[in-house]
Amino acid sequence: MAVELSALAIMQNAPVIPVIVLDKVEYAVPMARALVAGGIRVLEVTLRTPQGLACIEAIATAVPEAIVGAGTVRNAGDARAAHGAGARFAVSPGYTGALGQACRDLRLPLLPGVATSSEIMAAQADGFNELKFFPAMQAGGPAMLKAWQGPFGDVRFCPTGGISPANAADFLSLKNVVCVGGSWLMPADALQRGDWTHITTLAREAAALPR
Secondary structure (H helix, E strand, O other): OOOOOOHHHHHHOOOEEEEEOOOOHHHHHHHHHHHHHOOOOEEEEEOOOOOHHHHHHHHHHHOOOOEEEEEOOOOHHHHHHHHHHOOOOEEOOOOOHHHHHHHHHHOOOEEOEEOOHHHHHHHHHOOOOEEEEOOOOOOOHHHHHHHHOOOOOOOEEEEEOOOOOOOHHHHHOOOOEOOEEEOOOOOHHHHHHOOHHHHHHHHHHHHOOOO
16 A cells, blocks of 8 residues: 655655646556656646546556656545545645645645735645645746745745746755646657657656755
8 A cells, every 4th residue: 555645745755746738548657657767756647638537547556656646636526536546646726625625534635736925824724834836937936935935934835837947946946945846847749759768868857956
């Protein structure tokens, strides 16, 4: 049986959590193996496509060394479906008390999405201190996170949205950032070609980012 992880432990596993959007289930397992081979074990498979849950289930079954979670979890039903498919954590674009309660009931670690101080306070009121800052670049980028270090010094963030190799280090250098989320590890052309070696190379580079 898989060991239950905390949200912080999931964030600390590697500098980058890949944000994965898949429309073909057959890509899921070889892609996951390629990422793990490069040192990236925590994988966020989003529910943005109808194939999302099936991809999570395929990875959970065939790549046990991966820590697969569900992204774009927006409500309690999404959380239950993701948990049933084998997700070990959930990531949401925003936060509601109902979603937080559902994840607590399921013992499913949640990284709730926040973009404002009020949203941080709402998530903290329900016991969540590890948060996703989304959409990171559009919501203020590193400057916003620096401003939050004072009033929210006990919060740890995973900024996601507009993160790339060009700016990842700017976020990872901040003391309140544990990791970043990004989609650059799975270029669409590499997926279509089945170029898993290239994805492993990108994962290895991401895993080596300083923080």
